[in-house]
Amino acid sequence: MIKRLLFVVFFILILLGSSLWLDYATFRDEPVMLPEPSMIFEIPRGTSLRTVARRLSEEGILKHPYYFIALAYERGEQSRIKAGEFELVAGMTPADVLARITSGQVVQYGVTLVEGWTFRQALAAIEEQPRFVGSLVDRSDADLMAELGHPGEHPEGRLFPDTYVFPRQTPRFQVLRRAFERMEQVLAEEWAGRQDDLPIKTPYEALILASIIEKETGAPHERAEIAGVFVRRLRQGMRLQTDPTVIYGMGDRYEGRIRRADLREATPYNTYVISGLPPTPIALPGRAAIHAALNPEDGTTLYFVSRGDGTHVFSETLAEHNRAVRRYILGQE
Template sequence: MITRVLLVSLLAAGVLGVGLWLDYGAFLKAPVPLPEESTILDIPRGTSLRGLARRMTDEGILRHPYYFIALAYRQGDQARIKAGEFELTAGMTPVDVLARITSGQVVQHPVTLVEGWTFREAVAAIEAQDRFTGTLSDLSDEDLMASLGRPGEHPEGRFFPDTYRFPRGTPRLTVLERAFDRMEQILAEEWAGRREGLPIDSPYEALILASIVEKETGAAHERPQIADVFVRRLRKGMRLQTDPTVIYGMGDRYEGRIRRADLREATAYNTYVIDGLPPTPIALPGRAAIRAVLNPADGDSLYFVSRGDGTHVFSATLDAHNRAVRRYILGEP
């Protein structure tokens, strides 16, 4: 009698075990139910495997917390749960979820610095990214550069305009540091490939001129031509006479138009008044603008005037330039 009961018990246990194994196998292969096509799973630092499994079950992501725990132990991942934000997408199985949260492949949040922005516009964009930590806006330019290990240096133009991605909780100063390092790298690469004989004595002078080129045209194909005009003017000892430098020198006083008095104002940046380059860049130049000033087009132009559509008319003589001004600025036939 005892033997029969034991046999029945063993058979029942075996059936139950097979059923659990089959159910476990189905659990591993079935996509996890997500409330949307994708969801962000935020795992705080110090979260345990058991605590995470229970939480995902409570949120409807997992059907069985203990199956997920068993999977982690079976794969040796029980102590490899990473902290951070992880994106779960439709079709992911529990195996995929475990692989994602043990890989450290956290969500990267983008912040974009735009070509032609000023340094303070770049700082404002980084400050507006609420997933980052720390503050930049309360620091002076001097303090920010000192924090980057560049005390006494001017920040304008020193940060490469691009889209950068960082995980939640990244210090904002780290974002700025990467943009600074990226500009250093790009500038060194382009300087190494520069044309010989340019009237540009250092990478920093190239950065200054590139920032002016960046502000002068929105037409990418014109950058080498614009650069050629400025390089030729520098060779001849002519003043650059470029409006963006006037605007930068005016600072907050600029209200959308330049008056004759503004062109005559003796600021450090007004290239209608000063000889050569201004003391610092006036904006964040991209690689194309830097490359243009270090490898300008071959031409004979000394002047250019806007057509009003984002492009320019280039002229080699003052007479031709004045005709272009009368046509495109004054509207004369």
């Protein structure tokens, strides 16, 4: 009688164990229940596996929190829960959720710095990303450059235009540092591949020229040709006479129009008055503009004028240039 009872108990335990295992296997492989196609699940720093499982259950994502804990132990992930924001999407299984929150694959938030922007425009864009922390715009340029390890240097043009992504709560200064270091890297790479015998003697001079090229044209195929014009002018001792430097020197006084008096005004950036390059960059140049500044196109042109469609007419002589000005600027055929 006792043997029979033990057999029955043993058989029941086997059935219960098999049923429990099948239930666990079904839980592990079935999609979780999300309230919407995708959602953000945030895990604060120091959160335990048990707390994560309980929260997932309370939010209706998982039916069995203890199965989730068992899954983590089965896979050796019980102590690898990461902090941050994680995106959960429809179709994910509990195994997928576990893999996501133990991989450190947190949600990233981006900020884009655009070619041709000024340093302060770039700071404003970083400031406007609400997921980052700490302020930049209320600090002086001098303080920011000192914290970047370059005290006394001008910040203009020193950030590389690109899209940068970081997790929530990233200090905004960290974004600034990444853009600064990226520009230093790109500039060093392009400087190493520069043409010989350029009238550009330092990487910083290349950055200045590249910023002018960036502001002069948005047409990719023109950058090297415009760089060639400027390099030939520098070699011949001609003034660059480029409007973007005048505009930069005018600062907040610029209202969309350059007058004759503005072209005669003696500012450090007025290349109609000064010889050579202005003292600093005037904008954020991209890699293409930096490459053009250090690899200008050969030729004999010394002048160019806008057609009004984003491209330019290039001329070898002043007479040709004046004809182009009459046609495209003054509207005289």
